Amino acid sequence: MSLTNHGEDKLLTLFKNDGSYYLALFTAAPGETGGGTEVTGGAYARQLVAFGEPADGTMKNSAAIEFPTATADWGTAVSWGLFDAASGGNLVWYGEITTPKELLAGDIYRINTGNLTLTMD
Template identity: 45%
Template sequence: MAALSDYLENALIAHLFRNTNYTRPANIYVALYTAAPNDAGGGTEVSGGSYARQAVATGASSGWDAESGGATANTATVTFPTATANWGTVTHVGLFDAVTGGNLLMHGALSASQAVNNGNIFRFNAGDLDIALQ
């Protein structure tokens, strides 16, 4: 996953240089997109057909590997509900601080787009959500 959102960039700058606290969310919510978001948000998040963002816990013993070399990855499979309608072709992923609404934290393109049709289940296997800060 390549890009921090403007929201997270500003929150981290304020935290480091302006003595403004940033409270990390208890969960990171994984979102799917059929059109690319950008640092300001936007894009087209999947909706309908039983779609819902999926939670991955944060914290020392959480759903993420220990940080190493400025990177981490999910430690368990992230499985979305069975699609009850066509979701379209998923091209991007976003990480949010809330199950609905909230703030986009990071976003990136999938290594391969995937069509999600009625009856399909979309998942990220452990290690598929690679987060690297460079």
């Protein structure tokens, strides 16, 4: 079975309107049941994400996402995850960072508008 693009867009709209979502960075990837190793310490904090309207089964961040300046080495970010809480909470969506990035003290990790894509396909 498959959803049409219209059906995918409706589900993404429900997801978008269901609440607030916070982006986390991982140094070891999570999976279907969670897990992985989220960055901790050094001023790290999950960041609130705003999404634009879905189109053709995809939805993108509608504003830049910027993590605070690292005050310690965070490791190499290899994956991301969306949580339903700023801390704790549930992992609801995750993905691979296309180009893993080593984050050192003094670095700022930024995802420009439109560069975080959620896909239903």
